[in-house]
Amino acid sequence: MLKLYSVSIKFQGQSGFLCPVDHVTLEVKDGERHVIIGETGSGKSVLLMAILGLSKGEVTGNILWNGKDLIDFSQKEYAKIRGSEIAYIPQGNAKGMDPLMRIGDQISEMLRVHRKFKRKEAWEQVVDVLGRLDFESPGMWARQYPHRLSGGMKQRALVAMGILAGGQLLLADEPTKGLDEARRYEIEKLFVRLLGASLLCVTHDLSFAQAVGEKISVMYAGQILESCNKDEFFRDPWHPYSQIMIGSLPENGFQFPEGFAPSHETYGNLGCRFADRCFKADEKCRQCPPVKQVGERQVRCWYAGRDT
Amino acid sequence: MNYHKQMKLGKKVLFYLLTIWLVASFNFFLIRFMPGDPLEHLVGTEDYLYLTTAHPEVLEELGAKYGLDKSALHQYGTYLFRLCRGDLGRSYKNNLPVLDIILKKLGRTFRLIVPAVLLAAVLGILLGAAAGWNQGHRSDRCISRLALIIYAIPGYCLGMIGLMIFCFWLGIAPTGGMSSGGLSGGAYIKDLLWHMALPVGVLTLSKLSYNVLMMRSSIIETIKEDHILMAKTRGFSDCRILFRHVLPNAALPMIPIITMQTGSIISGSMMLEQLFNWDGMGLLVYKAIGGNDYPILQGSLLVLTICVVLANLLSDFLCALSDPRIKDGVWNER
Numbered sequence: 001m002l003k004l005y006s007v008s009i010k011f012q013g014q015s016g017f018l019c020p021v022d023h024v025t026l027e028v029k030d031g032e033r034h035v036i037i038g039e040t041g042s043g044k045s046v047l048l049m050a051i052l053g054l055s056k057g058e059v060t061g062n063i064l065w066n067g068k069d070l071i072d073f074s075q076k077e078y079a080k081i082r083g084s085e086i087a088y089i090p091q092g093n094a095k096g097m098d099p100l101m102r103i104g105d106q107i108s109e110m111l112r113v114h115r116k117f118k119r120k121e122a123w124e125q126v127v128d129v130l131g132r133l134d135f136e137s138p139g140m141w142a143r144q145y146p147h148r149l150s151g152g153m154k155q156r157a158l159v160a161m162g163i164l165a166g167g168q169l170l171l172a173d174e175p176t177k178g179l180d181e182a183r184r185y186e187i188e189k190l191f192v193r194l195l196g197a198s199l200l201c202v203t204h205d206l207s208f209a210q211a212v213g214e215k216i217s218v219m220y221a222g223q224i225l226e227s228c229n230k231d232e233f234f235r236d237p238w239h240p241y242s243q244i245m246i247g248s249l250p251e252n253g254f255q256f257p258e259g260f261a262p263s264h265e266t267y268g269n270l271g272c273r274f275a276d277r278c279f280k281a282d283e284k285c286r287q288c289p290p291v292k293q294v295g296e297r298q299v300r301c302w303y304a305g306r307d308t
Numbered sequence: 309m310n311y312h313k314q315m316k317l318g319k320k321v322l323f324y325l326l327t328i329w330l331v332a333s334f335n336f337f338l339i340r341f342m343p344g345d346p347l348e349h350l351v352g353t354e355d356y357l358y359l360t361t362a363h364p365e366v367l368e369e370l371g372a373k374y375g376l377d378k379s380a381l382h383q384y385g386t387y388l389f390r391l392c393r394g395d396l397g398r399s400y401k402n403n404l405p406v407l408d409i410i411l412k413k414l415g416r417t418f419r420l421i422v423p424a425v426l427l428a429a430v431l432g433i434l435l436g437a438a439a440g441w442n443q444g445h446r447s448d449r450c451i452s453r454l455a456l457i458i459y460a461i462p463g464y465c466l467g468m469i470g471l472m473i474f475c476f477w478l479g480i481a482p483t484g485g486m487s488s489g490g491l492s493g494g495a496y497i498k499d500l501l502w503h504m505a506l507p508v509g510v511l512t513l514s515k516l517s518y519n520v521l522m523m524r525s526s527i528i529e530t531i532k533e534d535h536i537l538m539a540k541t542r543g544f545s546d547c548r549i550l551f552r553h554v555l556p557n558a559a560l561p562m563i564p565i566i567t568m569q570t571g572s573i574i575s576g577s578m579m580l581e582q583l584f585n586w587d588g589m590g591l592l593v594y595k596a597i598g599g600n601d602y603p604i605l606q607g608s609l610l611v612l613t614i615c616v617v618l619a620n621l622l623s624d625f626l627c628a629l630s631d632p633r634i635k636d637g638v639w640n641e642r
Contacts, residue, residue, distance in 0.1 A: 052541055083543030090541070095534040099633060100556050109552075113544055145632040161542065 104142030436523020571619030
């Protein structure tokens with residue numbers, strides 16, 4: 001399906017290069033729901049944009065999609081994949097919709113462009129999908145303009161756009177950002193129901209990740225620190241950062257380390273990027289830790305594991 | 309249409325009526341406060357001087373005929389009353405009703421303005437879109453530099469350049485006027501178009517340059533918006549994104565710009581009408597100033613104001629029609 005191998009993204013900053021995504025390797029298998037957890041600024045959204053070929057930075061490495069390397073694709077070749085094979089679902093509170101087009105027209109545009117539907121067929125399909133996404137009187141809502149929709153409705157409409165074209169992979173960028181608990185629950189249900197397609201979702205919401213994800217990757221300062229199955233991750237995290245994160249869940253007592261992730265400019269000078277905030281850190285952590293592979297699990301730490 | 313919207317519409321109409329009333333009153337009092345006796349304009353300076361000394365009773369009779377013996381407030385009341393009935397008085401020069409003269413000239417001016425504004429709008433939006441979409445490329449540099457140069461040249465100067473090239477050097481355009489006379493039917497229309505070509509072209513060019521520059525910057529702003537990036541993630545072609553998503557959004561701010569052009573161009577084309585001897589509003593006002601024809605001047609000013617107000621109304625209407633957010637009164641939301 002989708003395989004990222006050692007993907008880095010570089011931006012030309014004012015003083016040299018910034019590298020918000022650094023040698024990220026991950027895989028999304030057929031029908032799998034993969035969730036990337038990370039703090040703001042850890043490079044998650046930039047990574048999604050790079051997969052779609054819309055990153056403004058310089059992308060290196062390999063992005064393998066069904067055996068083809070997307071790095072070599074031209075914008076024209078990319079346009080054929082976007083939407084029809086890889087669909088993207090933006091944040092609901094972002095300005096993701098054309099303010100001058102009716103919701104129904106915008107959603108049906110996906111069908112008309114990618115699957116050559118006639119206008120009327122497409123509209124019927126859209127009303128049908130909106131109905132399945134828990135819109136009351138979907139025919140009425142399809143005729144509304146985006147500014148009349150609430151945040152949760154917008155998010156669901158954006159999800160409808162993502163799933164309608166029948167893509168094999170959905171990329172979702174913080175789908176629960178800015179939504180209240182009830183709306184978040186709706187989105188969770190939706191994503192779990194979308195079993196047809198695989199999902200690569202980016203979030204900083206742990207409980208959402210727990211509800212939706214099958215595989216979890218933890219991203220910190222542009223690197224993947226740990227990647228494993230959901231159950232293993234929540235039962236037995238190996239990386240100190242993951243352990244702290246799970247300790248920070250309300251039911252575990254809200255403990256979180258002080259300080260912030262290092263800034264993009266200082267990435268190059270560090271060994272382990274989490275060392276400054278880590279409770280296990282010592283001299284060894286001044287050198288860059290190797291990636292340990294144990295079965296399905298990948299960990300980037302000198303002291304990976306529970307008690308080592 | 310619910311109660312709320314009716315209130316809004318009513319307020320708007322009231323506001324515009326108030327504007328027209330204010331301009332009309334200003335018009336009235338401005339002329340009343342000017343030094344001199346209005347009868348002096350009516351009979352001419354020499355006759356006036358003769359009559360004041362020899363036959364003051366003739367002047368008094370004349371004053372009574374025009375209602376000048378009444379108080380200013382009474383005169384103002386009569387003026388407003390007549391205004392409401394569409395009576396703007398008679399020209400000093402040929403004693404014809406002012407309204408008839410103005411409407412005739414206004415029709416001629418519209419013959420220049422309507423095609424010019426429409427052409428400038430369509431071409432301006434398309435050229436500006438081409439420039440903004442290819443920002444930084446050669447086509448953008450050509451279009452925007454040319455537009456800037458033309459924008460910097462005043463309209464009458466552009467008109468003189470046009471006359472010089474097309475009339476005197478190439479000899480393919482008439483030097484001015486509206487028709488050769490003595491024609492009818494198809495030949496008349498052909499002749500009219502031939503006479504219109506140069507003034508309309510010059511007017512179009514001077515408005516076009518501004519539209520191109522505005523549209524270009526509007527496109528550049530719109531491209532940066534999130535929903536355009538999202539349209540790209542949905543795999544639409546560039547052509548579709550430009551024409552279905554960028555262009556409608558970028559053209560929104562052009563609506564007030566273009567409609568206000570229609571309003572202001574009527575008074576602004578005075579120089580061009582003079583240059584091309586086009587017998588419209590501009591020339592009428594120009595001649596009225598030269599000939600001390602106050603009723604014409606007063607009436608023209610009022611009609612021009614009404615034109616600007618109507619253009620404003622049209623702008624509001626078109627904006628509400630094309631942007632659903634304005635109709636709902638939530639400009640900033642998406």
